[in-house]
Amino acid sequence: MARAAEDVERLEPADRAAWRAWLAAHHARPAPVWLVLRKGRDAPLTQDAAVEEALCFGWIDSLPRKLDEQRWMLLVSPRKPRSPWSRVNKARVERLVAAGLMAPPGLSKVAAAQADGSWDVYEAAESLEEPAGLTTALAAVPDAAAAWARFAPSARKGILWWIAAARTPETRAKRMAETARLAAMGLRANFPESRGR
Numbered sequence: 001m002a003r004a005a006e007d008v009e010r011l012e013p014a015d016r017a018a019w020r021a022w023l024a025a026h027h028a029r030p031a032p033v034w035l036v037l038r039k040g041r042d043a044p045l046t047q048d049a050a051v052e053e054a055l056c057f058g059w060i061d062s063l064p065r066k067l068d069e070q071r072w073m074l075l076v077s078p079r080k081p082r083s084p085w086s087r088v089n090k091a092r093v094e095r096l097v098a099a100g101l102m103a104p105p106g107l108s109k110v111a112a113a114q115a116d117g118s119w120d121v122y123e124a125a126e127s128l129e130e131p132a133g134l135t136t137a138l139a140a141v142p143d144a145a146a147a148w149a150r151f152a153p154s155a156r157k158g159i160l161w162w163i164a165a166a167r168t169p170e171t172r173a174k175r176m177a178e179t180a181r182l183a184a185m186g187l188r189a190n191f192p193e194s195r196g197r
Contacts, residue, residue, distance in 0.1 A: 122165075148179075
């Protein structure tokens with residue numbers, strides 16, 4: 001059962017070193033934290049630095065949320081097994097490894113992802129390569145392929161990520177069919193503004 005946002009611990013480290021020290025001590029805990037960050041360029045812990053440190057210890061960022069006029073929060077949690085890796089985070093890991101900053105827990109998550117295939121799940125989506133099943137689904141629905149081609153590359157990438165993240169072939173096929181059905185109506189699958197229409 002998902003935890004309510006109010007039930008998740010808040011953590012406001014003084015700086016990058018304090019965040020890294022917290023991760024070193026708590027990386028094995030299963031629960032997420034709301035990482036409280038200050039706004040502005042002078043913030044002692046930037047979002048990029050926070051995400052880099054999280055990756056070093058096998059954690060990942062997800063939801064941002066406004067807290068007040070000076071601060072905001074980022075939900076950070078242990079990376080789940082078989083969770084796909086974005087190209088951006090893979091590049092971050094490459095830099096962190098080269099700099100000698102990756103800690104054993106983070107290296108372990110990377111090795112597991114490379115072994116189970118989740119390291120490369122998003123590669124085709126990042127390059128806007130359509131899976132064969134999607135091409136077939138779009139061709140089967142009148143106007144779907146033409147509408148799909150008009151979607152912005154960023155929208156197509158988001159939909160391709162959603163399809164690629166499906167855990168079973170059945171879910172993947174359903175997502176491709178939904179993509180074609182909605183595209184024929186000019187709507188983008190898995191986009192909030194498309195829901196409920």
